[in-house]
Amino acid sequence: MRSLYKFGLSVLLALGSAAALAGYAFNFPDPVTPIAHETLHMHNLVMVVILVLFFLVFGVLIYSFRTHRKAAGYKAATYSGPKNRKQWLWVLSPFLLLAFIDYVVFGIPAYHAVVMYEDTKTDAELVVKVTGSQWLWHYEFPAEGISYTSRLTTPRDQIDSGAAKGEHYLLEVDNPLVLPVGKKVRFITTSNDVIHSWWVPAFGVKRDAVPGFLREFWATVEKTGTYRGQCSELCGKEHGFMPVVVNVVSQEEFARWVASKKTPAAPVAAAAPAAKAVLAAAQ
Numbered sequence: 001m002r003s004l005y006k007f008g009l010s011v012l013l014a015l016g017s018a019a020a021l022a023g024y025a026f027n028f029p030d031p032v033t034p035i036a037h038e039t040l041h042m043h044n045l046v047m048v049v050i051l052v053l054f055f056l057v058f059g060v061l062i063y064s065f066r067t068h069r070k071a072a073g074y075k076a077a078t079y080s081g082p083k084n085r086k087q088w089l090w091v092l093s094p095f096l097l098l099a100f101i102d103y104v105v106f107g108i109p110a111y112h113a114v115v116m117y118e119d120t121k122t123d124a125e126l127v128v129k130v131t132g133s134q135w136l137w138h139y140e141f142p143a144e145g146i147s148y149t150s151r152l153t154t155p156r157d158q159i160d161s162g163a164a165k166g167e168h169y170l171l172e173v174d175n176p177l178v179l180p181v182g183k184k185v186r187f188i189t190t191s192n193d194v195i196h197s198w199w200v201p202a203f204g205v206k207r208d209a210v211p212g213f214l215r216e217f218w219a220t221v222e223k224t225g226t227y228r229g230q231c232s233e234l235c236g237k238e239h240g241f242m243p244v245v246v247n248v249v250s251q252e253e254f255a256r257w258v259a260s261k262k263t264p265a266a267p268v269a270a271a272a273p274a275a276k277a278v279l280a281a282a283q
């Protein structure tokens, strides 16, 4: 009895410490896109149903073991296989219940979620092409004519343990992807070399970047902020050193960013009137 008590106490302690860690270790990150909300909803639904089934099945099992044990004087039945209607009902009902849960309780919302994930084209207001390379990301806004690379900025010192690790260790880049809040963004992914995978947990999206293929996903981010993720497909020796950082900003700020990204071409345009003036003065 004493050992049972100790076992119970240790289970409680383990659960307690798990709850304490839940803040950052076990929970989903706060969902900020419709897909992330849907994924979390599916997860919670499945988790609750599974927990109910778990306790129900194990409850019946443990109760049956205890009540029908030989030591308590229970005499075992000698039949094998279902013989009458009532016994067939006991055989078939768990099967039917599980089929109902799988195909209806989980199936319908899962179908809804998958159809939603794949709907990359309806109302997309912005297209971003994401190309994975060993070991950086390349972002392109085809309509806006913007194209740049995004590389890890964590100093080598921190990686080699020569310096203390920073707050965003291995999750910081030179040029983050910038997106406007509340706009449906259609992403197209591909790769230059091996398979990478673009993943931002708070967006609830992760799609492999496969060389030679274009794959799609979408996100409408509901909250401004900085979101971090990683390449999630083992892609070589620096797989752990190609993080994803997304700055989600207001639409005005995004417009300013787009304009500033285009400025490298501006001096050429600005030079044209100056050149004309020089030519005019020379005449």
Ligand SMILES: [Cu+2]
Binding pocket: 132, 133, 135, 195, 196, 197, 231, 232, 233, 234, 235, 239, 242
């Ligand atoms: Cu990669």
